[in-house]
Amino acid sequence: MNWMKHLPLYFIISAIIIIPGIYSLLRFGLKPSIEFTGGSRFTLVSLKSSPDTILQLFKESAPQMESSNSNELTIKSKEISQETIQKILDSQKKDDPEIKLTNFETIGPALGKETIKKTANALIIASFLLLTYISLAFKQLKYGICAVLAMFHDTAVLLGSFSLLGHFWGVEVDLLFVTAVLTILSFSVHDTIVVYDRIRELTRKNKNTDYVSLINQAVTETMARSLNNSLTIIFMLLAMFLMGGETTKYFSLALLIGTITGTYSSTFTAAPLLIVWEKYLGKNK
Amino acid sequence: MTLSKPQKVSFAILLLSIIAIYIVLPAKIGSFTVPRANIKLGKLDLSKEIELKQGLDIKGGLQVVLNADMKSISQEDRPSALESLKEVIGRRVDLFGVSESGVKTAVAGSDYRLILELPGVTDSQQALTLIGQTAKMVFALPIYTPGETASKSSELTGFSPTDLTGADLARAQVTFESEDRSPAVSLTFKESGKNKFARLTKENIGKPIAILLDGYPITMPTVQTEIDSGSAVITGKFLTEEAKALSIQLNAGALPVPVSIMSQKNIPATLGAESIKKSLTAGAIGLFMVIFFMIAYYGKLGFIASIGLVLYGILTLALYKLIPVVLSLPGIAGFLLSVGMAVDSNILVFERYKEEIRAGRDWRVGLELAFGRAWDSIKDANTATIITGLILFNPLEWNFLNTSGSVRGFALTLILGILISLFTGIVVTRNLLRLFFRGASQHS
Numbered sequence: 142m143n144w145m146k147h148l149p150l151y152f153i154i155s156a157i158i159i160i161p162g163i164y165s166l167l168r169f170g171l172k173p174s175i176e177f178t179g180g181s182r183f184t185l186v187s188l189k190s191s192p193d194t195i196l197q198l199f200k201e202s203a204p205q206m207e208s209s210n211s212n213e214l215t216i217k218s219k220e221i222s223q224e225t226i227q228k229i230l231d232s233q234k235k236d237d238p239e240i241k242l243t244n245f246e247t248i249g250p251a252l253g254k255e256t257i258k259k260t261a262n263a264l265i266i267a268s269f270l271l272l273t274y275i276s277l278a279f280k281q282l283k284y285g286i287c288a289v290l291a292m293f294h295d296t297a298v299l300l301g302s303f304s305l306l307g308h309f310w311g312v313e314v315d316l317l318f319v320t321a322v323l324t325i326l327s328f329s330v331h332d333t334i335v336v337y338d339r340i341r342e343l344t345r346k347n348k349n350t351d352y353v354s355l356i357n358q359a360v361t362e363t364m365a366r367s368l369n370n371s372l373t374i375i376f377m378l379l380a381m382f383l384m385g386g387e388t389t390k391y392f393s394l395a396l397l398i399g400t401i402t403g404t405y406s407s408t409f410t411a412a413p414l415l416i417v418w419e420k421y422l423g424k425n426k
Numbered sequence: 427m428t429l430s431k432p433q434k435v436s437f438a439i440l441l442l443s444i445i446a447i448y449i450v451l452p453a454k455i456g457s458f459t460v461p462r463a464n465i466k467l468g469k470l471d472l473s474k475e476i477e478l479k480q481g482l483d484i485k486g487g488l489q490v491v492l493n494a495d496m497k498s499i500s501q502e503d504r505p506s507a508l509e510s511l512k513e514v515i516g517r518r519v520d521l522f523g524v525s526e527s528g529v530k531t532a533v534a535g536s537d538y539r540l541i542l543e544l545p546g547v548t549d550s551q552q553a554l555t556l557i558g559q560t561a562k563m564v565f566a567l568p569i570y571t572p573g574e575t576a577s578k579s580s581e582l583t584g585f586s587p588t589d590l591t592g593a594d595l596a597r598a599q600v601t602f603e604s605e606d607r608s609p610a611v612s613l614t615f616k617e618s619g620k621n622k623f624a625r626l627t628k629e630n631i632g633k634p635i636a637i638l639l640d641g642y643p644i645t646m647p648t649v650q651t652e653i654d655s656g657s658a659v660i661t662g663k664f665l666t667e668e669a670k671a672l673s674i675q676l677n678a679g680a681l682p683v684p685v686s687i688m689s690q691k692n693i694p695a696t697l698g699a700e701s702i703k704k705s706l707t708a709g710a711i712g713l714f715m716v717i718f719f720m721i722a723y724y725g726k727l728g729f730i731a732s733i734g735l736v737l738y739g740i741l742t743l744a745l746y747k748l749i750p751v752v753l754s755l756p757g758i759a760g761f762l763l764s765v766g767m768a769v770d771s772n773i774l775v776f777e778r779y780k781e782e783i784r785a786g787r788d789w790r791v792g793l794e795l796a797f798g799r800a801w802d803s804i805k806d807a808n809t810a811t812i813i814t815g816l817i818l819f820n821p822l823e824w825n826f827l828n829t830s831g832s833v834r835g836f837a838l839t840l841i842l843g844i845l846i847s848l849f850t851g852i853v854v855t856r857n858l859l860r861l862f863f864r865g866a867s868q869h870s
Contacts, residue, residue, distance in 0.1 A: 157709055189469060269680065269811055270813050271814070274809065274813060275806075323814060327810060327815070332807075335774065339803070342799075342801075369777075372719060373773070376707075376766065377715075377716065378713035379712075381762060384711065396763060
């Protein structure tokens with residue numbers, strides 16, 4: 142199949158997905174969780190009081206309801222001490238004797254800056270090491286650079302999606318999201334390398350075939366593997382997203398978005414990038 | 427009878443599987459007690475069930491971040507001050523009796539911090555009181571205000587702190603007086619404290635000196651003579667227990683810098699228990715779907731790959747118990763994700779195999795070729811993942827990378843996942859295929 146005939150189309154599809162995400166990322170940013178902003182987060186168990194009554198009790202700390210079950214309520218607020226909460230609850234015990242504080246968290250905002258800085262460091266080091274490793278393994282700089290570009294493509298999609306999710310649905314990014322981004326970086330490269338490996342092998346075998354045909358053949362031959370491998374990961378992630386519980390729900394979603402993008406990009410971004418590279422930079426060598 | 431190479435390797439794999447299953451099995455399944463062999467290998471005791479270490483989020487507990495106030499410490503001394511702070515706080519936590527507790531230092535720009543992890547601690551007030559008490563120890567001179575009338579003796583109204591602090595104290599120990607064997611507490615000062623203490627005692631012979639912990643006097647001995655040896659003995663009407671308590675307080679109170687609690691996280695175990703159950707259910711369903719897909723798509727090959735996949739799960743859990751990997755919720759997520767990725771090498775090989783068959787090769791040749799040719803891409807792709815995993819895991823504890831527990835837990839499970847999946851996906855599957863797989867013969 143002549144996949145590379147529609148080269149511009151693939152870049153347009155990527156642009157359609159990435160541009161709104163990047164726009165949202167620059168305009169609204171990501172919605173940081175309490176881990177980044179600092180504040181208090183606590184869970185109350187109450188049998189009688191309605192969530193509204195309880196929020197009213199804490200109105201001085203600008204409370205936000207995070208989740209509520211039949212009798213459980215998780216509230217986020219500006220920083221508030223455990224003692225203050227206990228005092229407020231004690232005053233409510235006349236009407237609701239069962240009300241009880243079951244979970245309390247305080248997180249300083251400085252932790253956020255630290256994590257972002259360190260993750261940025263990890264990202265820079267990882268990109269550089271991956272670029273070096275792939276360039277060495279494939280003996281040409283273009284493979285390293287194009288694989289890392291495809292990796293940035295996937296990161297942009299993931300960050301953009303979560304910026305949009307955060308803006309419209311209030312989905313927050315936390316430490317797990319940071320982990321998910323880094324996992325997707327490695328998955329993206331993993332998948333790209335499999336396609337590149339086939340190009341490398343075909344180049345060795347068919348010295349006289351032109352590069353575009355080689356890439357076409359490589360993409361066709363690795364398509365089934367790429368889809369099947371992604372499917373097995375998607376099965377796992379879908380199960381975790383739907384049934385894994387609140388704690389890891391958006392972690393699974395982030396990985397799910399990343400896996401789908403990573404699969405798409407290795408065939409429709411990483412391989413076309415090689416053609417573009419060859420077209421504009423290849424002749425000079 | 428001589429065994430062929432695949433037979434020998436398969437036998438070794440079988441043995442390994444049995445050992446792994448033995449390690450993974452809980453002490454009891456329902457009412458059935460799993461028999462245990464009485465084998466001890468060094469520290470490893472196989473006669474009991476090896477416990478799966480559970481992180482703060484699953485077992486519940488308390489994470490406390492302490493901020494060290496380094497205002498009075500010179501820039502170049504700050505890292506060593508933080509290290510000694512870690513040591514002292516660590517002793518305190520040990521005294522509190524928390525199992526698997528961890529004290530880690532964290533430096534961020536000009537901020538010096540300690541991260542305390544106390545799994546299983548539910549009484550946060552108690553733990554916080556304990557940590558909060560690790561304030562500064564100061565030697566101080568009591569201030570007496572003369573009584574209003576002559577009949578009233580002068581009253582103790584306050585203390586004036588001296589420059590001799592906990593930072594100058596090397597250690598406190600329980601000793602016994604040579605004459606009557608009565609218990610006492612001996613103090614040993616560091617070089618910095620030696621001179622200060624000599625001056626202090628010289629100027630105050632016959633007067634009392636108070637030792638303040640957190641602003642409260644814990645003892646107030648009277649100076650008998652100038653002491654320039656850098657050591658002192660606090661005598662008094664001590665019981666042995668009292669002397670011991672005082673020495674612990676002095677040792678623990680000898681913090682080089684004041685600390686404040688920056689953040690605290692109180693996580694009840696129930697949250698983790700519910701989440702772990704949901705994650706495991708999701709994992710089981712996901713695993714079932716992966717196996718179903720592999721068998722439906724690759725038939726007999728897929729069935730053998732699924733055996734490899736199940737073995738992957740067992741080996742991973744066994745290693746988690748042995749290393750031990752402290753399992754936290756992100757770690758479980760990483761493990762489940764790696765199950766999805768583990769079949770990747772199988773898929774690469776099987777797709778290759780299909781190509782070789784299409785090219786008209788015999789299944790026997792095709793299988794060997796497929797393994798050989800798929801190896802290049804498997805090797806490069808997995809090396810890339812391991813590179814990322816290592817940067818996240820940060821094994822050299824570089825300060826410019828994440829040192830946070832949950833990210834590293836995830837990275838460790840990812841790296842282990844890759845290594846074990848290479849073993850089960852390549853070595854195990856290949857040998858099982860060599861032994862049991864018979865492809866359709868070519869009729870040409």
